Amino acid sequence: TQTTINQVALACALERYNLTQGRYPDSLEALVPEFVRVLPVDVINGRPLHYCRTPDQGYQLYSVGWDEQDDGGIPAPRGASGNEIGRGDWTWQFPVN
Numbered sequence: 089t090q091t092t093i094n095q096v097a098l099a100c101a102l103e104r105y106n107l108t109q110g111r112y113p114d115s116l117e118a119l120v121p122e123f124v125r126v127l128p129v130d131v132i133n134g135r136p137l138h139y140c141r142t143p144d145q146g147y148q149l150y151s152v153g154w155d156e157q158d159d160g161g162i163p164a165p166r167g168a169s170g171n172e173i174g175r176g177d178w179t180w181q182f183p184v185n
Contacts, residue, residue: 091151094128094137095180098149102182112147115139132156144183151178 098116101123106112113119116127116139130137130151138150138161150161155175164176 090131091178092180094131095149095151095178097124097128098137098139099180099182102147112141112145114141138177142181146182148182149180153178 098119101119102112104123105119116136120127127136129135132152132154133156138152138158139147140161141147148161152158153164153176157175159175159177161177161179161181163179164174
């Protein structure tokens, strides 16, 4: 839940940056301090969340997820209950594919 909250806050900051600059930033550091006071960290490993711009003029944010491995933004598969199972990253992508 905290990762989703952090990703939503960054998504809002990224949209505000995009509205003022006409594009998404090259890195999350460009959001500080005008759009966020501090960058949230990945709750799993304490490192910065991963961010990259995508070819469709969007972006992807992700956490390494339960397995603590960087899977390059490949989303964690969901089990029958709808919850992520042990492998894959916790992703937020815009636009949604």
